[in-house]
Every structure is written in structure tokens, then in C-alpha cells.
Amino acid sequence: MELHEISAARVEEAAKEHDLPLPVEQTEDWCEYESTITDRTYWGSVAFEQDGRPVAVASFMDYETHGYHYLRGHHAPVWLVPPTANREEELARALVAYVKRRDPKVAFIRMAVEHEIPSSRPVLSTSPYNQTVVIDLDHGDADEILSKFKTRGRRDVRKSLRESNETVADETTQALEDFAPYYAVMEETCARDGFTPSPAKDYVDMLKILGPDRARLTAGRIDGELACWALNVIEGTRATRYYGASRMLEGVKNFVDAEVFETCLILAGLGCTTYDLMGIGNDFSPNLKGLNMFKTKFSKDVVDVAPDRDIPVKGLFYKALKGAKRIKDR
Incomplete structure (x- = not known):
């Protein structure tokens, strides 16, 4: 060669x-x-x-x-x-x-x-991982996207939409104007889950340099308070959930389920047909198995990757x- x-x-x-x-x-x-x-x-x-x-x-x-x-x-x-x-x-x-x-x-x-x-x-x-979860966004209809989730995924999303009083929106512009509130949520997530966040500048640079055609930040708010967010990257019709962060809110559970679903709708509206949640665990990557319960409910199948x-x-x-x-x- x-x-x-x-x-x-x-x-x-x-x-x-x-x-x-x-x-x-x-x-x-x-x-x-x-x-x-x-x-x-x-x-x-x-x-x-x-x-x-x-x-x-x-x-x-x-x-x-x-x-x-x-x-x-x-x-x-x-x-x-x-x-x-x-x-x-x-x-x-x-x-x-x-x-x-x-x-x-x-x-x-x-x-x-x-x-x-x-x-x-x-x-x-x-x-490294050799399997991931890819949500099918083709056609972009809310009912159609929801129908492709597992039964427990549909149940959890409906429950989250009903009980969390969460609103989800594209907050790319707001994040570029002031990333501090979003970074505070990432710091809380890292402290809870035991890892170190990248410097705030790295997230901002990703949004700036990739631009709105390739990077969008979606965020969920409950009663106006920032509860969670995801930094999504896009290439062609494929979107990937690159970073995610969430807070622990007293009396409110599983609100990230609604955010993932609403983010699916936002990305579908931008022309995306797939949404990759980036990696799950198995015998090849057993340390990632803790992600499976959450991620796998959003699709009936998993996808093999190199x-x-x-x-x-x-x-x-x-x-x-x-x-x-x-x-x-x-």
C-alpha cells in the first residue's frame, strides 16, 4: 500500500x-x-x-x-x-x-x-468502545422518533415530559455570550461523576470554530433554571452528542430524558437524520457499562464501530x- x-x-x-x-x-x-x-x-x-x-x-x-x-x-x-x-x-x-x-x-x-x-x-x-447507540431521526416527526425508542425509553420520556416542567431550546448564542453558567453545570457533573472537565475555553472554541452549522448547544431549563445541556456536533446529516452535563435538582428526576428527546427534535429540524450518543459498554469496554441503562433505551438496536x-x-x-x-x- x-x-x-x-x-x-x-x-x-x-x-x-x-x-x-x-x-x-x-x-x-x-x-x-x-x-x-x-x-x-x-x-x-x-x-x-x-x-x-x-x-x-x-x-x-x-x-x-x-x-x-x-x-x-x-x-x-x-x-x-x-x-x-x-x-x-x-x-x-x-x-x-x-x-x-x-x-x-x-x-x-x-x-x-x-x-x-x-x-x-x-x-x-x-x-475505547466498539458499539454505540444511534437514534434514528429520519422524517423528524416527534411520534415517529419516539416510536423507535425501546418501550422503557418511550415510558421514561413521556414521564419526564409530563412531570419535569422542563423547556429545552437551542442556546448556542447564549452560551457564546456567557459560558459561565453552563460551565458551572459541567463542574458539578464532573465532581459528582469523578472526572475532570476540560477548560471552559475548549467548549467555547468548539462552538466558535466549528460554527453553528457544525456545533449546537441545547439546554434544558426547569422554572428558568439551567438544569442540563448538551454540546452536539454535526457533519452532513449526522449529529453526535459530544458533551453533556446535568445538575442534581431536589425533587426532580430523569429530566435529561426529556432533554435528549427535545434535542432530537431540534436536530431533526436542522436536517439531521441520525443522533449518535457516543459509546456504550460491553466485554470490550466493561468500564462503560454504566452508560448502557441510560443510552440504550433511546434505540432498539446498537451499532458496531471500529x-x-x-x-x-x-x-x-x-x-x-x-x-x-x-x-x-x-
Whole structure:
């Protein structure tokens, strides 16, 4: 397999030429946005060819952490042909050879790999997933969308709509004017669930740089008080729930169910036909199983996706990183 450098704009063009959906993380705007985050830089984009015909394209970010660098291809490569195990292995080997020549400081590549190929390893960090929940928004009618939920999803949404007295709206403009109230809800969510929020600037930059065509913030309010919000990214007709935050309100439960449903209607009104809730747990990703009860009620089916895997470039250094992680995890 051969590869050559292209522009981020060319990645978008190739997807359009093959009538393929493009993950928003593979757009030129996303590369610009993520480059505003500390220790992340747009590294470049490449096209892969096999027997003279294009088979995949990808954009990569350079991540610097703990004194070393690795490349991150979010939902990449974008395959223009079916990604068999042999093709994925050939691509991985060609990419490693290319990266070694071009950028010797890169330790490994983290990208989406459907099959467990010889060149891949389980990721050193983060929580990859190989299944997600995608809500069908096609036709955009409230009853039609609700009918595609599981029975308990329909029940919970109706109960939430009836009892929460919640109003949900697109508050993208308000969030850009003053993100502090929304960030306070995220901080509360993180303190409750045990993780650290990104700096407020990262959320604002996402909204600004992606723009209203690619990023919308929807929010739920109860008696005028901000109760929850979601930052949704859009590419073509596909929407993704990228971030979500909610408060604990005394005497009010399950109001996020209504927000998810109303957000579906807002996104459908913008022309979106699918809404990805981003990852659930299973034997591949058991640490995400806590998300399943909530997310899976919004669809009768789950969707398989290629999970992130690591492709070592510096083999000995990567082994050392794995060894250090094993010691840390003891």
C-alpha cells in the first residue's frame, strides 16, 4: 500500500466524491479547533492507495503528553473501500513506515481499527468502545422518533415530559455570550461523576470554530433554571452528542430524558437524520457499562464501530510505556 500527503480539505472532498459520511473529527474545521487545545497540533493528512486506486484518507493530530508524542486519528482512517483485516494491516504497516521517515519523535499512532490486526495493541489509556447507540431521526416527526425508542425509553420520556416542567431550546448564542453558567453545570457533573472537565475555553472554541452549522448547544431549563445541556456536533446529516452535563435538582428526576428527546427534535429540524450518543459498554469496554441503562433505551438496536487501537512506531519505547502503566495500575 502506498500513501502520500494531502490537505485536510482533500479528506473532505474524497468522502464527498465517494458519497461517504465523514466524521466531524476528520474535517478541516475540527483540525483547526483541536489545534487550539494545549499540547495538540494538526500533524497532517494522508491518502492511501492500493493497486493504483484510493482506499482510505485520514487526518491526524499530534498529541504531546508526559514528554512524548503520539498521533491521534479520530474515527480514522475513513475507508473508501471495505476495511478487511488484510487491508487494515497493510495500511498500518505503510503508515508506520511513513511516520518513521517523516517524524521520528512519534511513539505510536492511535486510530480506529476494526480488526485485531498484528500491528495493533489495546490502547494505553482512554476508554475505547466498539458499539454505540444511534437514534434514528429520519422524517423528524416527534411520534415517529419516539416510536423507535425501546418501550422503557418511550415510558421514561413521556414521564419526564409530563412531570419535569422542563423547556429545552437551542442556546448556542447564549452560551457564546456567557459560558459561565453552563460551565458551572459541567463542574458539578464532573465532581459528582469523578472526572475532570476540560477548560471552559475548549467548549467555547468548539462552538466558535466549528460554527453553528457544525456545533449546537441545547439546554434544558426547569422554572428558568439551567438544569442540563448538551454540546452536539454535526457533519452532513449526522449529529453526535459530544458533551453533556446535568445538575442534581431536589425533587426532580430523569429530566435529561426529556432533554435528549427535545434535542432530537431540534436536530431533526436542522436536517439531521441520525443522533449518535457516543459509546456504550460491553466485554470490550466493561468500564462503560454504566452508560448502557441510560443510552440504550433511546434505540432498539446498537451499532458496531471500529474501536481505537494503538499502532506502535517505536516498538521498544512503547513496551516501556506498557510496563510503566502496569506498575502504576498495581
